[in-house]
Amino acid sequence: MFNRKMKIFRDTVHGYISVPEEYVSAFIDTDVFQRLRNIEQTGMRVLYPSARHDRFIHSLGTFYLGNKAINCLRSNLRSDYEDGKTDYYSVYDIDQENDQFWNKCQMLFEISCLLHDCGHAPFSHTMEFLYDMIIDGELTLTEQLAACFNTDFKNDITKTKSAPHERMSALLVCTYYKAAISELLTNHFSNSVSIDDSLEFIARAITGCKYSNNDDKSSKILNCLIELLNSDTIDVDSLDYIIRDSQSSGVNNVSIDTDRLLGSLTIIPITSFNRTMIRDFEFSSNVINFSLSNDNNNKCSFDGRCFGALGAERFNCSIIGKINVKGQMRNNNSPTIKLSSASNDIISVNGTEFLSLPEHSSNESTIEIRGLISSDALELFGSSINGKNINGSVSIVAETIEFTQAYIEGKVNGLLTGTIVGDYSDRIKKCTLNYTLGYNKNSLSVVENVLIARNYEYQWIYTHHKVVYYSNFLLVDLLKKCMELISIFDPCENASSVDRLNKSFSWSRMINEFDPSNQGMSSGKDFIDLPPRPTDSDIISLFSHCRLLCNKFHNTDNLRMLLDELFTRKYKVSLWKSFAEYNLFFSDFSDSEKDALFRVIKDNSVCSNDKYGYLNSEWSQIFHDVGLDNVVWVEAVNKIKKFDSDKIFIAFRNRVLTFRTATSASANQNIEHHNFFYIYYVPAKSENEELSVSQLTDFLKNEIQKLTPHSQAEDQ
Secondary structure (H helix, E strand, C coil): CCCCCEEEEEECCCEEEEEEHHHHHHHHCCHHHHHHHHCECCCHHHCCCCCCCEHHHHHHHHHHHHHHHHHHHHHHHHHHHHCCCCCCCCCCCCHHHHHHHHHHHHHHHHHHHHHCCCCCCCCCCCCHHHHHCCCCCCCCHHHHHHCCCCCCHHHHHHCCCCCHHHHHHHHHHHHCCHHHHHHHHHHHHCCCCCHHHHHHHHHHHHHCCCCCCCCCHHHHHHHHHHHHHCCCCCCHHHHHHHHHHHHHHCCCCCCCCHHHHHCCEEEEEEEEEEEEEEEEEEEEEEEEEEEEECECCECEEEEEEEECCCCCCEEEEEECCCEEEECCCCCCCCCEEEEEECCCCCEEECCEEECCCCCCCCCCEEEEEECCCCCCCEEEECCEEECCCCCEEEEEEECEEEEEEEEEEEEEEEEEEEEEECCCCCCCCCEEEEEEEEEEHHHHHHHHHHHHHHHHHHHHCCCCHHHHHHHHHHHHHHHHHHHHHHHHHCCECCECHHHHHHHHCCHHHHHCCCCHHHCCCCCCCCCCCCCCCCCHHHHHHHHHHHHHHHHHCCCCHHHHHHHHHHHHCCCCEECCCCHHHHHHHCCCCCHHHHHHHHHHHHHCEECCCCCEEEECHHHHHHHHHCCEEEEEEEEEEECCCCCCCCCCEEECCCCEEEHHHHHCCCHHHCCCCEEEEEEEEEECCCCCCCCCHHHHHHHHHHHHHHHCHHHHHHHC
16 A cells, blocks of 8 residues: 555564554554553453453554455455456546545554554453543533534434443544644645544544445445444454453463455445335345335235245244145254234144134234144245244245345345345335445354354453452442542542542543643642553552551551452452352242342442442341351343344355354344342351351342232242
């Protein structure tokens, strides 16, 4: 792209990382970026002592993969464009303008990758919630970031689920790094590039905030690049930390071939419809949330084949009126059809009639039929058919036909709503053409490895009882208690400990480090407050200082105990040590009882928030009687990554499939998060005290029944 001098960084993960000298000068050799050397990458260090990697090297690694990714994407698109296969590379009619567009995109994307974590909070994600704390008289972080632009970004960012550290990083780009980025663009592109548009793209890429008004082709391409850095599926940010976390810690995880994966990058067209009338339209494509409905009492229809393993073994069919069913469910050893009727209508399956369906309180009836389907095609005639679990040849006439996700070949009629993979904009009017990232078929196995590797770390490391205690409770509670102690030792007028804490992590102190009005809240005594842009080291230093201060004040036993735990790593004992043990501990509890259990414990807690809490005096005594003292509960999440297998596209020679269709993956690669909690305690010191698990669970179950006696009776 550019002929630039490079500087070399040696990395244990990627080898030699080459970074343009102008990037080093403009970004890396600044105090904001160098600060990342003192921000730990993960909370796993408490469990794996060798995991001493930081956000600095992760940022360089993300830049390395981002540079490789966009070069591969450009090369693949350019090759297909020159061979006449696609026109996705061509944004402008003039080649020179087209090349300048892609050169500008590459520079802005590389800067986005390099700076995506520049505003990260201390201790990985532990402290970033403080960025969103509200300070009287100040804009929130999101409001301040939105105020940087007079575009659709104002509305788009409020609808985007971005992390606090991403928004802080984007704000630093728009303020601290604005001049440096402007100079780079001017040097390479003269005055033809808008600095405001460029900063907006970087802010969008860092926060994962796509352009909502993407009528022009350039915005659609830019949305693909945003996906490449920050997406719900696979991106260069997650690729680096998955690999880096494993190698730095020593965790034995699945190998990921990034060269093969990134070398297969391409762009996939997808066409969206909203109640578009189609007649006798034949196509062969993967569809997502595909729906046909009737028009003027003319029933819609589909006649053809539907294939791809759709992640379920049952075909659900809701009907009104009579229905005839015949056919076979392919790839199912014991096919099951579940039929529901709003009244006691006759249902016929291969000539066998089922009368007097079981009555239900809602006047709906259901019957399951197993192993009766034997002919070559499945024919359904009814009023509402949901085909999310079909796998075979079908002929459907109904008022509505829906495919949650499938590859279908055939003829359709009706009002079409949903997404068809491919470019159908020249064949059907009233549709919207968009682009998304995809991968060529040669990387299919690598895609699956990414999903496995990422979920392994989150399921077995980040929910480990020691990691949860350290990251979700100990550091946070210590910081709050230390701020309370400082407020006593070094009082400031109209500044509570909460105010002091919030202002220490405010966006104004992050972007105005050397503003004298933002240099802290100390009243002039010998104690030094947290500096602007605090790091892990600053907070540890604060903890050390407060450990000495504890000797000067009364009522600091709890704080002193927590500080001793931090500096000795002699943590409280966990009543169970994994999500599996949690389920075993409460094996006699139903799911609704487990949900109620967490509510009951929170209701009987003091000094609590949504993440952790201490038991009140009454419950503390009850837990003491079964052998548990100084009890604290801490929330954990069995955080399986919700990679949506319907949003990962695999390009074959003549067709494009979603990852789910291509690999027979379950729809729930998309596994929901399982919220649970740990109970930590100090063993009671009484000589005859022994932990009584049955006594404790009996007590908790009794408390739940007091809370919801009727619902519990229904569950049983």
